[in-house]
Amino acid sequence: MCSCSKNIYTYEKLSEIKDFLTEKISIQPKIGVICGSGLGSLGNAITDAVWINYADIPDFPVSTVEGHVGRFIFGCIRGVPVACMQGRFHYYEGYPLSICAMPVRLMKLFGISHLIASNAAGGLNPKYKVGDIMLQKDHFNLMGLAGLGPHIGPNDSRFGPRFFSMSNAYDEIILTKAKQIVERLNMQDKVHEGIYTCVGGPNYETVADVKALINLGVDAVGMSTVHEVIAARQCGIRCFAFSLITNVCSAEYGVDCTDIHSEAVLEVGKQMQEELQIFVEEVVEAISQDN
Numbered sequence: 608m609c610s611c612s613k614n615i616y617t618y619e620k621l622s623e624i625k626d627f628l629t630e631k632i633s634i635q636p637k638i639g640v641i642c643g644s645g646l647g648s649l650g651n652a653i654t655d656a657v658w659i660n661y662a663d664i665p666d667f668p669v670s671t672v673e674g675h676v677g678r679f680i681f682g683c684i685r686g687v688p689v690a691c692m693q694g695r696f697h698y699y700e701g702y703p704l705s706i707c708a709m710p711v712r713l714m715k716l717f718g719i720s721h722l723i724a725s726n727a728a729g730g731l732n733p734k735y736k737v738g739d740i741m742l743q744k745d746h747f748n749l750m751g752l753a754g755l756g757p758h759i760g761p762n763d764s765r766f767g768p769r770f771f772s773m774s775n776a777y778d779e780i781i782l783t784k785a786k787q788i789v790e791r792l793n794m795q796d797k798v799h800e801g802i803y804t805c806v807g808g809p810n811y812e813t814v815a816d817v818k819a820l821i822n823l824g825v826d827a828v829g830m831s832t833v834h835e836v837i838a839a840r841q842c843g844i845r846c847f848a849f850s851l852i853t854n855v856c857s858a859e860y861g862v863d864c865t866d867i868h869s870e871a872v873l874e875v876g877k878q879m880q881e882e883l884q885i886f887v888e889e890v891v892e893a894i895s896q897d898n
């Protein structure tokens with residue numbers, strides 16, 4: 608499947624899906640939350656929750672990756688109505704980027720104004736350790752340079768203009784608030800601010816890949832988020848994203864990185880779940896106070 612194949616998730620199709628879901632919920636979400644690999648427990652912060660499996664939504668794709676439950680949770684975090692995705696779609700699952708990013712457009716139809724995206728990522732910056740958190744200051748759109756994106760093909764202006772700026776992709780105001788939260792929660796020793804990139808995957812990087820990405824100024828590498836943020840910015844959603852560093856990538860030959868596997872990635876998520884849940888709760892509250 609290529610990124611430019613016909614996008615079946617038209618405005619009309621997403622409106623149908625939205626209507627189907629609206630009948631099952633009683634809130635109007637204001638913030639979208641996407642849980643990264645092993646970070647599904649962020650959904651534990653949600654009260655008055657209604658769970659809807661992707662498999663039960665007509666014409667919806669399913670999550671095929673371990674660590675992605677594959678359901679929406681609609682409910683409240685600290686009283687703020689949210690739509691939370693416990694499981695996202697990745698390019699390497701065979702979904703074009705337009706489908707990977709489609710839930711963001713769906714959440715826009717629900718009226719979300721903000722997106723909080725999380726991911727598991729490999730640390731490229733030599734200062735990063737396993738279990739650290741990187742607040743995304745920006746991303747480097749590697750797949751975009753290769754001509755791949757969620758918005759390739761005919762443009763429906765109801766999802767935003769064809770040409771749009773990505774200069775404030777990660778909202779500076781939310782990032783500043785998140786950094787204040789980090790200080791308040793005394794997490795500053797393990798939190799960094801940096802640049803994320805998305806590769807196609809699902810294999811992890813060679814040493815040459817790692818060296819090249821470091822030279823490009825990238826601090827953490829994963830296989831998601833960038834296209835979600837592009838779709839979000841196109842339709843005017845303000846974005847905040849963070850990476851949990853689940854492994855460090857070696858830029859040296861002879862360092863054994865063969866223990867990088869998805870179970871190890873998920874395990875780090877489990878270890879950090881309580882701390883990250885509180886962090887996300889605080890960010891949601893801070894965003895809601897901004898409005």
Ligand SMILES: O=P(O)(O)O[C@H]1O[C@H](CO)[C@@H](O)[C@H]1O
Pocket residue numbers: 642643644645672695697725726727728808829830831832868869872
């Ligand atoms: O980006 P999320 O969904 O957190 O998942 C990350 O973890 C998986 C690799 O272990 C890849 O899917 C990578 O993108």
